[in-house]
Amino acid sequence: MVVKNKARLVAQGYTQEEGIDYDEVFAPIARIEAIRLFLAYASFMGFIVYQMDVKSSFLYENGFRRGTIDKTLFIKKDKGDILLVQVKQKDDGIFISQDKYVADILKKFDFSSVKTASTPIETNKALLKDEEAEDVDVRLYRSMIGSLMYLTASRPDIMFTICAYVRFQVTPKVSHLHAVKRIFRYLKGQPKLGLWYLRDLPFDLEAFSDSDYARASLDKKSTTGGCQFLGKRLISWQCKKQIIVANSTTKAEYVATANCYGQVLWIQNQMLDYGFNFMNTKIHIDNESTICIVKNLVFHSKTKHIEIRHHFIRDSYEKRLIQVIKIHTDHNVADLLTKAFDVSRFNFLIASIGLLNL
Known part of the structure; x- marks a missing residue:
């Protein structure tokens, strides 16, 4: 107020x-x-x-x-x-x-001497309310989640996992607490990961957008993922459950792309203060139908069910503020922010976005 x-x-x-x-x-x-x-x-x-x-x-x-x-x-x-x-x-x-902060929270929650985990979240394991399970200390659960949220300032590798488990803060169960403990065991094994901004790189703006269709087990909503780079330097990333229930993969991807462009627009405006005018910024998408909707006005009749607030990306494309580029799913680094992966795919993605041990 x-x-x-x-x-x-x-x-x-x-x-x-x-x-x-x-x-x-x-x-x-x-x-x-x-x-x-x-x-x-x-x-x-x-x-x-x-x-x-x-x-x-x-x-x-x-x-x-x-x-x-x-x-x-x-x-x-x-x-x-x-x-x-x-x-x-x-x-x-x-x-x-944030390795010093990682050491602090590992000590705080007594994870300094535990077995490590190769990934922060298990694959192919649905997140459920588990209402019949035993309750756990709400204050402990929230304290652990709150401490982990500070790590998203430099650790996009745990962003999706934290966003998933933060939804169970009202009535956390034993299964949820065990899942959060896995994040700490992962941090125990990778405490020094950080973002490396190499000097001898170009300085162009590009973005990656992705979504995971209807993966949320509780309400079947899709997850939006996006990340933005300045010459291979990761400066921004997003992971968010969509507020609508998408009735197609294309709609979920289109909403995610519009969300990604909102962040790109903010970066474009910020960079004007630095003397850079990033026109025609590349946004990489792995869904051909989404690219067609952005580029071709004929597809408008097939997208009337999509809220108008998501269509501003079409106007920006016509003004040449952005361009949408098809990318293979295997190379879409925004995938890291939408779902869980096995250790090989997970390690490939965190290396691709510039997370390193120095």
């Missing part, structure tokens, strides 16, 4: 002056995607990143504090002094990781 934030300012003894901060009642907070975008640009240009501390905790209880040690940038959460993200600056690029 605006009134609440104004009251918080007054309680701290601050006064507002018209023309200066009369309308500014919220602290400016950078999206994590914006930080990764800046780091990708810095790696391309060969910049050494410095920073200054800005205190904004009088507006938000959980602000962010940052400090620099040598060439490593630390992003911390003020309350509890939790280390979130490490950014190591090297001569040939920038490496983003």
Whole structure:
């Protein structure tokens, strides 16, 4: 509430002056995607990143504090002094990781000496409510999920799994807790994975879109997956269950592509501030029918059941803001964000998106 934030300012003894901060009642907070975008640009240009501390905790209880040690940038959460993200600056690029935070949560939940798992989630095992099973400690389950959610700042390899199990926070069962523990066992085996932004790479914007049709066992909704790169540097990714029940694979893929383009549009606008005008951005899709719908207006009569808000991608294609490219499913890296895989396919995908051990 605006009134609440104004009251918080007054309680701290601050006064507002018209023309200066009369309308500014919220602290400016950078999206994590914006930080990764800046780091990708810095790696391309060969910049050494410095920073200054800005205190904004009088507006938000959980602000962010940052400090620099040598060439490593630390992003911390003020309350509890939790280390979130490490950014190591090297001569040939920038490496983003959270291995110190992984070590902290493994110790917190007593997973420091457990057997490791090769993947964060089992394949071909449906996620069910399991209502007849025994209940578990809700606070423990939510605490584990909440701790894992911070890891999505640099670990897209666990994004799909966390999005799947976060849906069972109301009444978690033993089976759900065991599944979440598997994520920790996977992290135990891969604590140092991070995003590598190599300096000597091109700097073009491209995206990948995918969906998993009707895989949600509870309501048969599809899962949207998307990821965006600046010259092979992964800067943004999405995993989200669609709010509608798609009645065809094509519709599920089309909705996912529109969602992916929404993020591409945001990146295009952000890059204008850096002096880059990324027109005709490539969006890679593995569904031929979706590409036909985007390109060919004749298909409009067959897509009346799709909500109008998803059709803005057609207008953007006509304006040459994007181009849609057919890609084989085996090479669609957005697949990582839509479903579970065996260890060989999983390792191939995380290597393809730039997750490495350094």
